[in-house]
Amino acid sequence: MNPMTRIAIYDTTLRDGSQGEGVNFSLQDKLLITSRLDELGVDYVEGGYPLSNPKDAAYFQAVRDLPLGHTKVVAFGMTRRRDIAAEDDTGMKALVAAGTPAVTVVGKTWDLHVREVLGVSLEENLRMIGDSLAFCASRVSEVIYDAEHFFDGFRRNPDYSLQTLRQAAEAGASWIILCDTNGGSLPEEVAEAVSQVAREIRVPLGIHTHNDGELAVANALAAVRQGARQVQGTINGLGERCGNADLCSVIGNLSLKYPDFEVLAPGKLVRLTEVSRYVYETANMNFRPGQAFVGASAFAHKGGMHVHGVRKIASSYEHIEPSTVGNERRILVSELSGKSNIAEKLTEFGLDQDQDLLSRVLDRVQELENEGYQFEAAEASFVLLVERLAGRHDKRFDLRGFHVGVAGQYGRASMTEATIKLQVGDVFEHTVSEGDGPVNALDGALRKALEHHYPGLRDMHLVDYKVRVINARAGTAARVRVVIESTDQDAVWGTIGVSENVIEASWLALVDSFEYKLSKDARGRTAAAPKSPALAAESLS
């Protein structure tokens, strides 16, 4: 038996993915996603373009303190500008200054593009590639060369495009990545070009595809079959225009359909669905139900014949076993969702032996999901739910009511005030606070009421707040889902509230956040924290 060939996975969700319409990651988002990708076992994470904006530069600073087990963080940049030494080029300097174990340099391959868009001679472009790669290779241990527009260039002028690759190889590139930048190539063209390059160039090859012809995944697979040993893409196929190759599909296919190729470490594939949903939540985007492998409908059966078939033989209408990628079968008529996930969760809390609890949690989760709850990014709310149903939750305060008022006058800052009534044991608290907004005012009033009872609350603060309308059709009267992320010195946790009223939904998420903090402090640091303590330091820095 031949040993399996290892295919490296290079994620550019944080760079190319963030070019997608409506995609915007905060620094905190980027760090959290980096950790998730590391846990999944992605080999490279392209964190950003240090020259392009200060947020990316701050990321490369902060990511140094992130404990990563497997992933190499990569900084991205372009070849040096024309007629300047690489060591004098601000982009080159910024790239090396990122201090990452690997850098990626993108250069031009297509002669037309070199002359008409870049506006330099073909010779100068070769020098730009050579100088830039040599400069990086002498300072960074791994230099990846992205050959932009490779397939378009190769189709029109194969000699010149091969010359650019040779230049990169000679200057010390560790990898040469063939990019289908416009996303319009066909699998047979990709296969043919990669096989020709593989005969000419000794440096390991990679593939970077876009989905403009809905062929990004097929093109990536075609390249791997012809010898590419690295695949670049993004989680959920985020990216400009039609997006990049969806790594969920690339990883799913390579892991499960090609016995000769190996991606991710053993035991990691099962996290694929979770990572996909985490990225959607973080990007504040809706899931795509029909997404291959990881979509909520990917193993949903509606047709009666299909349901019948699947019950008899799963492979009747399922190309893979859903749990291998952490997804699950759903029978749409009977809404039989979630059981294995929830059982899995209870195992995490050491509660898996209790079948009665399992079914009560399942019922409650289904009920809440029907109301619009979604616990992927709100594990703290899920923990509280389980604690309550398991009878392990101590109620530390009783809410009585709240009031929020916002007054705006044209041309002046608006004024917000919140009042809260609650009870801690026998003590009634009725407090009021102003705030920059309603959540801030409610947070202030809650603190006034609770901090002298529970001083630990002083360590906690809110780091993120996301709101989404769930049923957009009904306009402003639709339901609203609020997810709040909070932190203290050793953890970050997410809580959720759903209501027709954004203030009430915020209030529910906020109260869960306080309850989780109190519950967490009471049990010490031993029990299930939804995110690793290691990350906390990052989000505070």
Add this chain to the structure above:
Amino acid sequence: MNPMTRIAIYDTTLRDGSQGEGVNFSLQDKLLITSRLDELGVDYVEGGYPLSNPKDAAYFQAVRDLPLGHTKVVAFGMTRRRDIAAEDDTGMKALVAAGTPAVTVVGKTWDLHVREVLGVSLEENLRMIGDSLAFCASRVSEVIYDAEHFFDGFRRNPDYSLQTLRQAAEAGASWIILCDTNGGSLPEEVAEAVSQVAREIRVPLGIHTHNDGELAVANALAAVRQGARQVQGTINGLGERCGNADLCSVIGNLSLKYPDFEVLAPGKLVRLTEVSRYVYETANMNFRPGQAFVGASAFAHKGGMHVHGVRKIASSYEHIEPSTVGNERRILVSELSGKSNIAEKLTEFGLDQDQDLLSRVLDRVQELENEGYQFEAAEASFVLLVERLAGRHDKRFDLRGFHVGVAGQYGRASMTEATIKLQVGDVFEHTVSEGDGPVNALDGALRKALEHHYPGLRDMHLVDYKVRVINARAGTAARVRVVIESTDQDAVWGTIGVSENVIEASWLALVDSFEYKLSKDARGRTAAAPKSPALAAESLS
């Protein structure tokens, strides 16, 4: 020069597509979609499964009166049940009774499935195929045989699966369609199997793929290259689990990338985007912005480098000319963009000659982007900004102030009330409204104040509402970005508000939405609408 090979397009949006989660067509929907598909020039429209439900039977009755220019309507059914004559089988009778010029019969190809799911002998399955096809072929002029699970069956038992095809061919099938029912096959497997079948079977072949490996389009193209002459799929890839092959991508690729193949009649391809959006609208589904060829983001450029490149040479970052499929290029205004994006926008409004305006717009956009504004999903706010700076904006009301109060009592629904003070000319308005939430209450109060001055506002309503914290570092006191999407009978527009206060940010976005509607109504439909009416619902996603 060789003559082009004609590839028939077979649409099953109304049958396989309606198996998708959340997809449901009324009888009227089905008839309207049939007409649209006929206008596009689709060769076959599979209208439904007459036996399965009364709506489908009614469709086949009604569709006879629909004037169709090109499309053949097809009824779908299964092979006869076991141990019964085809002429006594209710399914067979219903199929023929549909009175369509073509019928499709699906039969089993995979031995395991025949025995374990269908529960009949391999021989009886062959007889079921033969009898059913012969029965139909003697009564309907064109009989299409769908070989279910062909690729799975062929992989395990090639002999038996070929036998089933031969049986269908001998019994009079006009077409044999190889189905990748589970959607898990790889392009190289499909290519290999189709080429083998093409050597064995003389009847014209077709291909029917599903997208479970995100390879449905690649698989369809691979089959066509090996001799398949019909492609089955659905508009927008609707369908069970991950859906069927998206005909938009199949048609786009075959029309524009393969000079040897011909699909649709000349002049029809330009309708592709419109048909895609029509089907989404009819199915009451959100558009997928990143959809290949027809998505609203498919030719949207955000990165400054890309915008710069596209202006110089369109093919820099576009694999096809967007207008060939009826789509359009969009330059997104975003933080990643520079002057070239904004200049492009002004060109759209016919304001590109005014260099002074350009630099004032640029300054203002940069200032607002620093405050957290982002115009890519809020083009209406950008239009208002340009109108104001260009001195083309008529102020139709003056805001004086607002107040919002939300009161919650534990265990009861919360109560929300908003008041508004504003002036229309000399008339002061001071109104109050309750609402499900603050935005709904503000919307209600604004309407009370403005609708009797501007009755056109009654046509408008809000369709989506998104909230995001921009600078997560500062916790609840961070800035909040609200994007509201609104619609009337002929357009959809997005507006934005940014503030530390979610209510104020919502209020700003809401007021922009009202102002945009009034400005749009005042100038009629002639001037720069950010999205053309035909594309109106694009941003519902």
